[in-house]
Amino acid sequence: MAALRYHLTTFGCQMNEHDSERIDGLLESLGYERAAAPSNADLILLNTCSIRESADRRLATQLGNAKRFKAARPGVVVAVGGCWAQSLKDEVFERYPFVDVAFGPGQVDRLGEFLLSDSLEAQGYFEFGGFTADLPMRSQQSASAWMQISVGCNQKCSYCIVPSTRGRELSRPFDDLVAEARRLVARGAREITLLGQNVNSYGRDLRPARHSFSELLASIDAVEGVDRLRYTSPHPQDMRSDVVAAHAELESLCEHIHLPLQSGSSRVLKAMRRTYDRERYLSRVAMIREAIPDISLTTDIIVGFPGETEADFEQTLSLVEEVQFDGAFTFVYSPRRDTEAALITEALVDAEQASERIGRLIELVQRGAQQRAQRFVGRSVEVLVEGSSRTNPERLRGRTRHNKPVNFIGVADPGDLVEVEVTGATSTSLSGEATLLASAVR
Ligand code: SAH
Ligand code: SF4
Ligand code: F3S
Numbered sequence: 001m002a003a004l005r006y007h008l009t010t011f012g013c014q015m016n017e018h019d020s021e022r023i024d025g026l027l028e029s030l031g032y033e034r035a036a037a038p039s040n041a042d043l044i045l046l047n048t049c050s051i052r053e054s055a056d057r058r059l060a061t062q063l064g065n066a067k068r069f070k071a072a073r074p075g076v077v078v079a080v081g082g083c084w085a086q087s088l089k090d091e092v093f094e095r096y097p098f099v100d101v102a103f104g105p106g107q108v109d110r111l112g113e114f115l116l117s118d119s120l121e122a123q124g125y126f127e128f129g130g131f132t133a134d135l136p137m138r139s140q141q142s143a144s145a146w147m148q149i150s151v152g153c154n155q156k157c158s159y160c161i162v163p164s165t166r167g168r169e170l171s172r173p174f175d176d177l178v179a180e181a182r183r184l185v186a187r188g189a190r191e192i193t194l195l196g197q198n199v200n201s202y203g204r205d206l207r208p209a210r211h212s213f214s215e216l217l218a219s220i221d222a223v224e225g226v227d228r229l230r231y232t233s234p235h236p237q238d239m240r241s242d243v244v245a246a247h248a249e250l251e252s253l254c255e256h257i258h259l260p261l262q263s264g265s266s267r268v269l270k271a272m273r274r275t276y277d278r279e280r281y282l283s284r285v286a287m288i289r290e291a292i293p294d295i296s297l298t299t300d301i302i303v304g305f306p307g308e309t310e311a312d313f314e315q316t317l318s319l320v321e322e323v324q325f326d327g328a329f330t331f332v333y334s335p336r337r338d339t340e341a342a343l344i345t346e347a348l349v350d351a352e353q354a355s356e357r358i359g360r361l362i363e364l365v366q367r368g369a370q371q372r373a374q375r376f377v378g379r380s381v382e383v384l385v386e387g388s389s390r391t392n393p394e395r396l397r398g399r400t401r402h403n404k405p406v407n408f409i410g411v412a413d414p415g416d417l418v419e420v421e422v423t424g425a426t427s428t429s430l431s432g433e434a435t436l437l438a439s440a441v442r
Contacts, residue, residue, distance in 0.1 A: 003033045007041035009062055012049025014232065015166075015195055016082055018132065018146040019105060020047045023081070025136035026112050039069055043077045043115070048084035050161050052334035059084055067098050077101070079111060083165035087337060089126050105166055106130045106151060128152065128167030133180070137187075143384060143415035145189035147180055148172065149216065153197035155235065157262075158273045158340035159305065159333060162197055169196075171203050174211040178219050185225035188415065191384055192220065194231035200238040214242040221250040227417065228384065228401060229253045233260055233300075237275045239284050248291045255292060256326075256403040259284065260300040264319030265312035268305050273340070278319060285323055294375075296326040296402040303361055304333040304354030306344040313357050317364055324368045326402070327428065330361050366427040373404065373425035380435060383408065385416045400430065410434025 006027050010020040023045065024034075035041035044066045049055040063080075070076045079101045085092055086104035093099055101114045103125040110125035133148040152169040153162050181192055194216070196202060203211040221229055229252040234243070236259055247253050259281075263269050266277035276284075288295060301316060320328070332354045335342040349357075383398035389407040390397065398406050398418070407429060408420045424431040 003031055004042040005035035005040065006032045006043035006045060007035045007038040008045040008047065009038070010047045011055055011059060012047075012051060012083065014146060014193070015105070015148070015197070016047050016049055018148055018195055019082070019108060021138050021146070022108055022132045022135040023047065023111065024138035024140075026108065028138055029136045030112060030115060038065060041069075042075065043079060044069060045079045045081065048080060048082035050084040050087050050165065050336065052331060052336075054334070056084065063096055063099075067096070070098050077115075079103075079114075081105070081108065081111065083161065085124075086126055086165040087161060090124050092124065093122050101125075104128070105132070108132050109135055129170070131170075131172055133172065141188045143189060144191040144193065144386075145184045145187075146193050146195050147177065147184065148196070149177055149194045149199060149202050149231075150196040154201070155198060155275070156273050156340075158271065159302065159336065161336040161339055164338050166197060169198065169201065169205065171206050174203065174206065174209075174216065174219070177216060178223065181220045181223045181226060185223060190225060190415065190417070191228035191230070192226055194220070194229070196231075197233070198235045198238065199231045200234040200240075200243055212242065213238070214240075214246045217243070217246045217250060217253060221246075221252045226252050230256065230403070232258050234258070235275075236260070236281050236284050239288070241287065244288050244291045247288075247295065254401040254403065255294060256296040256298070256401070257288060258298045258300075259288075261316075261319065261328075262300065262302050263305065263308070263312065264316035265308070266315075268308050268312050268315075271307060271341075272302075272305060278315065282319070282322070294402075296372075296404070297323065298327040298329075298403070299323075299325050300329045300331070301361065301365075302331050302333050303357045304349035306333070306341060306349065307347040308333075308349055309347075313361075317361065320361065320364050320368065324372055325365060326372050326404075327369050328365045330358055330365065332358055369427035370425070373427060373430065376400075376402075376404070376422045376430055377425050378422065380419050380421050381406070381430075381432075383418050383420045383434075385412045385414050385418060387414050396434070404430050406430040406432060408432045408434055 038044045066078045077100045081103045085102040092102040101123050106128045107125040150171045152167040154169040200213045202213040381400045385398040389395035395407045412418050418434045420432040422430050422432040
């Protein structure tokens, strides 16, 4: 009998991408093969996100397609995992009766259970607690690997759906992580990115021995073969001096920190329940820049939070001007079900105003990033090669330790480390020419 084929579409953040790698691994272990398109798959899987309304809309289109494919071939199984499924729970089946199985982010293993059972009845799995990382890894290898260090989030940001979709924060055991780093290196990884909703609060829940995030950084840095270490996302509240010192001391820890700001107005930050104010954020930035002057800083910013006035927004602009980020993800606030901010009915920012504000913000961010990027021109930087350039197949593409994408002229394979002489810089990428090949670098 021919192997069953599956098609998986992933929405959302790196955490979901990582969960999807494990879904791939799980299905591979069950003998499934990948289908090129959902139209010829026996199992159509959507790993969903619900962070903003736009994510829900994209998903609706995919669900519509899955419904059509299933109508054409009734044996098809439709599976929906991830944060959107978790936030709706059994309502998924009421709204979309053609869905066969739905599961939350902590329940990927139950998908396997469902597929192995003879159940013809729709099933939902929405408990919290499992680590996706305990599931099989897919066999495909890459020089860059993700490592989930914790699940869930104990923060209460008033706009955010994640605490309700990913549950309370749980740290994976320290020794498991160090062992996993060794395994990843043995499989060919040389860059590891630690993942969590709030990575730098790692370890506080571990018993009997607590471990800190900076200890974890040091232990993974010490694993032979880890050339680059990254993490995302830290919370400014927990960005303490030991983590900053680790950047200065650990050879593999990259010169890049993504430090989500959300707003430059202390009043709005308070309403967002971000637990820091403008001054505290700025003092964290100052501490980081003092220890590692050349570091790249990127951030996330939300505009149009309920009650945000023009004066509040100008505070965000002035902070962006002052800090000069190397890049920023900017979002228009989107009310999410079961969040505190969604209940606010006063002083809402209308769509037109929000879009006008985000336009101004993006322009400022780009100008700052463009200026910051000029410091690389004329420098020789280490690049981890990813493949050929998306825009020009005759060029190669890779990433610097500062997390800048680089398009460059040279000869190298994916996974090589090369030295590139930077000749040009825009707000989002660098260009240049390779001078030295991989092994010569280290
Ligand atoms: N745990 C991480 C990432 C959270 S989601 C962190 O705290 O940084 C990524 C980003 O999406 C957030 O930083 C925030 O800027 C944005 N975001 C989250 N909820 C949002 C909402 N309801 N509307 C608009 N943007 C939102
Ligand atoms: Fe959401 Fe805040 Fe937790 Fe990030 S820290 S996941 S924004 S609640
Ligand atoms: Fe990630 Fe979206 Fe969930 S951003 S944590 S997949 S809501």
